[in-house]
Amino acid sequence: MKSIAAILFLTCVSLLSAQNSASEKGSALPASAQQAMNGIDAGKIRATAKYLSDDSLEGRGTGQKGGDKAADWIAAQFKSYGVLPAGDNGTYFQSVDFYGVTTDPKETQLAFVPKSGEPITLKFADDFVATDQTHSEKSEIDAPIVYVGYGIHAPEYNWDDYKGVDLKGKVLLMLVNEPPSDDPNFFKARALTYYGRWTYKYEEAARRGAAGVILVHKTDMASYPWEVVRNSWGGETSLLKDDKDPKLKSAGWIQLEVARKLAKAAGHDLDQMLKDANSRSFKPVDLGVRVKETIVSKVRPFSSRNVVGKVVGSDSRLKKQAVMYTAHYDHLGIHPDEPGDHIYNGATDNATGCGILLELARAVSGTKEKPKRTIVFAAVTAEEQGLLGSQYLGQHPPVPAHNISLDLNFDDIQPFGEPQQLVVSGAERTTVFPLVQSVAQSFGMAIQPDDHPEAGHYYRSDHFSMARVGVPAFSMNEGPLFKGHDLAWGEEKERDYVSHRYHQPSDEYRPDMDFTADAKIAKVGLAIGWEVANQPELAGWQPGDEFEKARKATHQAKASL
Numbered sequence: 001m002k003s004i005a006a007i008l009f010l011t012c013v014s015l016l017s018a019q020n021s022a023s024e025k026g027s028a029l030p031a032s033a034q035q036a037m038n039g040i041d042a043g044k045i046r047a048t049a050k051y052l053s054d055d056s057l058e059g060r061g062t063g064q065k066g067g068d069k070a071a072d073w074i075a076a077q078f079k080s081y082g083v084l085p086a087g088d089n090g091t092y093f094q095s096v097d098f099y100g101v102t103t104d105p106k107e108t109q110l111a112f113v114p115k116s117g118e119p120i121t122l123k124f125a126d127d128f129v130a131t132d133q134t135h136s137e138k139s140e141i142d143a144p145i146v147y148v149g150y151g152i153h154a155p156e157y158n159w160d161d162y163k164g165v166d167l168k169g170k171v172l173l174m175l176v177n178e179p180p181s182d183d184p185n186f187f188k189a190r191a192l193t194y195y196g197r198w199t200y201k202y203e204e205a206a207r208r209g210a211a212g213v214i215l216v217h218k219t220d221m222a223s224y225p226w227e228v229v230r231n232s233w234g235g236e237t238s239l240l241k242d243d244k245d246p247k248l249k250s251a252g253w254i255q256l257e258v259a260r261k262l263a264k265a266a267g268h269d270l271d272q273m274l275k276d277a278n279s280r281s282f283k284p285v286d287l288g289v290r291v292k293e294t295i296v297s298k299v300r301p302f303s304s305r306n307v308v309g310k311v312v313g314s315d316s317r318l319k320k321q322a323v324m325y326t327a328h329y330d331h332l333g334i335h336p337d338e339p340g341d342h343i344y345n346g347a348t349d350n351a352t353g354c355g356i357l358l359e360l361a362r363a364v365s366g367t368k369e370k371p372k373r374t375i376v377f378a379a380v381t382a383e384e385q386g387l388l389g390s391q392y393l394g395q396h397p398p399v400p401a402h403n404i405s406l407d408l409n410f411d412d413i414q415p416f417g418e419p420q421q422l423v424v425s426g427a428e429r430t431t432v433f434p435l436v437q438s439v440a441q442s443f444g445m446a447i448q449p450d451d452h453p454e455a456g457h458y459y460r461s462d463h464f465s466m467a468r469v470g471v472p473a474f475s476m477n478e479g480p481l482f483k484g485h486d487l488a489w490g491e492e493k494e495r496d497y498v499s500h501r502y503h504q505p506s507d508e509y510r511p512d513m514d515f516t517a518d519a520k521i522a523k524v525g526l527a528i529g530w531e532v533a534n535q536p537e538l539a540g541w542q543p544g545d546e547f548e549k550a551r552k553a554t555h556q557a558k559a560s561l
């Protein structure tokens with residue numbers, strides 16, 4: 001979905017000398033890995049990108065014919081490389097069932113009823129939006145509203161907006177983002193942690209048994225205007241059918257001015273409420289107002305598939321553990337109602353990542369001497385629907401999550417030539433970072449820090465689904481500096497992509513694409529993955545990282561078996 005590189009316009013560059021000789025690799029890389037790496041072929045990545053973004057694949061929409069065709073083709077490539085099936089019942093496929101849920105704007109009603117005074121009746125889209133995550137055709141809520149500030153419980157920052165208050169069956173009014181900070185040890189200063197994302201807010205409230213959540217939309221806090229919320233909530237939302245996590249009857253947003261009216265009806269001042277949320281001693285506030293909501297939805301079941309293969313490790317003990325590579329194969333599909341070209345080919349997003357994944361599969365499978373741990377290759381579906389295919393993969397991994405050392409993800413790798421910079425945001429949070437640094441150096445690539453940590457890119461691609469189940473994970477991308485060009489050239493190319501092709505029908509294959517970039521990222525990924533697969537210990541998170549808990553939980557679950 002989001003290319004990190006596409007959004008980063010980086011200025012501060014420290015360059016290492018540009019060398020890309022395989023002999024410069026870290027000494028730990030065995031000869032067979034070198035051989036596999038040398039065999040990675042930019043031409044084959046081109047062929048994959050060209051095929052998958054052809055009009056005949058109709059933009060690889062989730063639940064559409066073109067998406068199914070792409071999945072079949074990827075499985076056939078795995079088979080031709082001798083990669084073994086790692087999906088359901090000895091196949092290459094994991095079947096993933098979904099519900100497409102569209103809120104009916106006419107039948108859906110929401111009113112705030114104060115103890116005294118007139119009820120406040122809201123208009124769908126103009127005043128509020130909501131999705132029924134339980135995928136019922138009709139849900140009713142009649143419940144008190146409790147204001148919970150940021151709705152965050154983060155023990156590592158000694159922050160708890162809930163203070164143990166029972167919120168079962170209630171509707172929680174809360175703010176997006178997280179308490180403002182310049183302290184790297186408190187919600188990572190201005191960087192967005194997962195606690196600040198609206199997805200976290202819904203999940204945490206559902207875990208506490210809340211019936212609904214109403215997020216207050218404030219443009220500066222959300223970093224996008226109300227129109228973005230309204231438009232993205234206006235159409236169909238896809239939900240995983242077999243999602244193990246608790247869900248809300250109503251997951252919604254209201255306009256800031258509506259929140260102001262609500263606060264006033266409750267005898268509060270919204271500005272003061274916003275301020276109060278910034279205090280560690282904040283406690284939930286029952287507003288003395290009831291929500292009366294009827295949410296009516298059109299529900300459409302459909303299914304799609306993840307494509308999963310493996311190369312079994314060579315070490316009798318370590319082969320039950322794995323290193324995983326992921327890339328989403330889905331894109332936005334075909335939109336027959338739109339005039340002109342209405343096929344969203346998704347050449348860069350993400351036929352490029354699929355090309356890398358398949359080249360890695362071919363290279364690793366083709367070597368005589370395999371890495372010690374098993375290598376899993378997963379082409380996932382429904383990334384554009386909200387990382388849903390990878391979420392399913394994380395909840396149903398072919399190797400138990402506690403036995404997966406690392407996930408490396410590839411999404412949107414610009415075919416612009418030979419990149420001199422590597423973007424691996426999140427790698428610094430894992431124990432493999434020193435290895436990543438030394439491999440990058442051996443390729444003559446400088447590691448570029450995330451220039452917009454407040455945007456929370458880490459939470460917007462498939463590696464995040466693996467991190468959520470504790471697996472150390474990050475995406476690999478190129479930075480904007482390319483061999484033979486200055487930085488401005490690469491930045492302009494990125495800008496051009498974002499404004500003219502990203503998530504548009506014009507993201508098409510062109511013969512002038514230079515897949516040297518993708519081959520180089522594949523080689524770096526192969527070197528890192530192979531070395532991690534041979535390390536004596538599994539990789540982990542740095543102490544205190546927000547995903548360390550999840551990692552420990554999977555290890556403990558294993559120990560108690």
Ligand SMILES: [Zn+2]
Pocket residue numbers: 001002003328349350383411412
């Ligand atoms: Zn993508």
